[in-house]
Amino acid sequence: NAGVTQTPKFRVLKTGQSMTLLCAQDMNHEYMYWYRQDPGMGLRLIHYSVGEGTTAKGEVPDGYNVSRLKKQNFLLGLESAAPSQTSVYFCASTSRFGAGGGDEQFFGPGTRLTVL
């Protein structure tokens, strides 16, 4: 199993450009998440999905959109990048809660995005 993979690993954008980050998981997990990590602020949830075709807003959704057309993929889009979106982005997935307790979130390796 590859677990959770993210592409790309690094990206530099100019202000106003758009891009899509791809997350894929091969564990048949129901739940998928996008976080951003900034120094001293830990992980902040951007959007999440509880199943194919569903998405929901997290703590910091503004400026981002997501789609979950297939169960194994969760896409994060930036329509018009801003310098404040410079961050490290992590995707995570987990199985349905209550399935066994102590449900673990499996994380991808991260995408380091710089917006100039």
Place this chain on the structure above:
Amino acid sequence: GEDVEQSLFLSVREGDSSVINCTYTDSSSTYLYWYKQEPGAGLQLLTYIFSNMDMKQDQRLTVLLNKKDKHLSLRIADTQTGDSAIYFCAENNYGQNFVFGPGTRLSVLP
């Protein structure tokens, strides 16, 4: 809303014990977790504890939970240089979302 707090930095000498502390506000938290993040990598689950437990031990790791004070700690015995990383506390209540603390950067000095 729910909140998880941690001190941001901790330095210890190699061979000493490390204790990383966490406080949380959600009294209905069911599971509490410790994740480790090494440089340039994603988070990996170290251990978790169910809210009806006071303590959990796993090799060099000991987790203590004081539910009354909403305080969680992670003790690493015989800390090694390979333990240098950022440690995140997180909580969940059978909900869809996890709430993470800001992370504690552990530096192990030779």
